[in-house]
Amino acid sequence: MESPSEPSWDFYRTFLAVLQHGSLSAAARDLGLTQPTVGRHIDALEKAVGAELFTRSQQGLLPTDAALALKPYAETLANTAAALLRAASGSKDKVSGTVRISASEVIGTEVLPAILAELQAKYPDLIVELSASDTVEDLLQREADIAVRMVAPAQEALLSRHIGTITLGLFAHRSYIERHGKPETREALRRHKLIGFDRQTAYIRMMRKRYSMLDGVSFSFRSDHSIALHNALRAGIGIGFYQMPLARRDASLVHLLPEIELSLDTWVVMHENLKTSPRCRVTFDALVAGLLTYIKGNNAEEPS
Amino acid sequence: MESPSEPSWDFYRTFLAVLQHGSLSAAARDLGLTQPTVGRHIDALEKAVGAELFTRSQQGLLPTDAALALKPYAETLANTAAALLRAASGSKDKVSGTVRISASEVIGTEVLPAILAELQAKYPDLIVELSASDTVEDLLQREADIAVRMVAPAQEALLSRHIGTITLGLFAHRSYIERHGKPETREALRRHKLIGFDRQTAYIRMMRKRYSMLDGVSFSFRSDHSIALHNALRAGIGIGFYQMPLARRDASLVHLLPEIELSLDTWVVMHENLKTSPRCRVTFDALVAGLLTYIKGNNAEEPS
DNA sequence: CAGATGATATACGTAAATGTATGGAATCAC
């Protein structure tokens, strides 16, 4: 069926490693191979697809357009291979093996650890991989098994559970208020230091839409890193949005202008095929339960 | 990073072949390997994932539950690898290489060949793979590059072009009318032989919804194969739905009860990443243009 | 019931893929 015989699938793995590391040697180190072997793999793949994939130089390999065009396919292969191994890990009946979770930076770093700690205490053989990033990972491409999402799951073949809305309010650290005073009106905000987003990822663009009420306001501290923003706020650099349930845990944070409120609708999503897997099922349920109790903190209003 | 080193990706290919063919020997023939090699691959993979994948017997290998659970992953790998090779085929500027098209059986067998013949006459280096099936192939999983769909494309990351609606009417072959007479009312239909669908695939389920107006009617000839239905109708077995533009080509088909009409909304869909590929671009445009002229046949009503 | 066919498993020689070692060229540090 194939004309001269399909190239080895291992070549794709090597190809991706070279693409990611930028050199034969670095790729070889990562793969546990040697540099000549990696070079041979690339040679063979180039001959198989009939195109130059890299322009060789002594400080590394520069990918050609053809190589960049193939990159997403190679990434899908890697994701799928990893997902296959995850699916194979652990036994069919017991809760064991690896499950990979994707969540936003804030949720992943501030909220999930406690939930997952409890889960792992209950199931000692369960291995959790947590990807805390504001770039949405694709469940259909098996980049993760379970995701906590702030956007409604549009795709079919995904099993999703609606959690509710996480409310965000304006907060500042006590030390900031002591130094700069407390803004009592929306207009007063313009005279304060505001903390906000920098780069535009898909996730942040969605956030910005909800922030539109403050369009005129300019941020004096920007970062595309949610955690950096959180730390800046807690360090007293300025005023920014903060998840209410999180703020309730930290008495040194002051709630400002309580009438300003944003809400993030939240879902837990899993690939349908995984619902028969005990470890995924159990993790899914734990995330749903944990996030529900987390959200409960929204209802109790904090006195300023 | 990996504990003892990831298994070779080639093992997954071998694994899938064994799963599909049901024996080491058959898989070996398909892959261009030998039976001992395939056996070693399976052994190695079983050891790597730590689970039995097949129960060996002398008349073949029976997949275990674990193997079946891994099958979809292996299939995705195969699809992606094939898509990568397709993407790599041909040069960047010229229209050459392979493009894989998915369409329904009727469209794929009756309509597309003419369109694609013209396309290939224009671009002799273009290789077309046509999958004519009523099971929807997933573009996100790279099972095909371009698809002709009868459902609105919900998923993002897909570039789609709306074609319009294909109208279907009730038809019978002239020979059938001569033998059984021509039904003039909807009630009269109950005394006639009707041709319709059998099994329920996702595609057919969607069709059935549109057929609901005829729910009470029972089909006297059923098949899950659209082409078989077409041929049965043309052979004078009975009355069935037929795409109007197709019926206009065959003078021996008689249009019955013209007030009964169904419509299939039609799209041409392609993965967004492929829009820079000349061969996909050109094929996409040709399909859009060809289907638009095909649909034009709807407007001119045929005298019964 | 005998023979053909097709399946897995094992033994063994060979070819292919990998690793080791070395050379040469570019970049960086001091």
Next chain:
DNA sequence: GTGATTCCATACATTTACGTATATCATCTG
């Protein structure tokens, strides 16, 4: 500028993986 580092390329040795051949068993065929 000189030494250290990092990279790719090449030559050579070795291990690994593959194919061939064969044995054995089950099933289908006449």
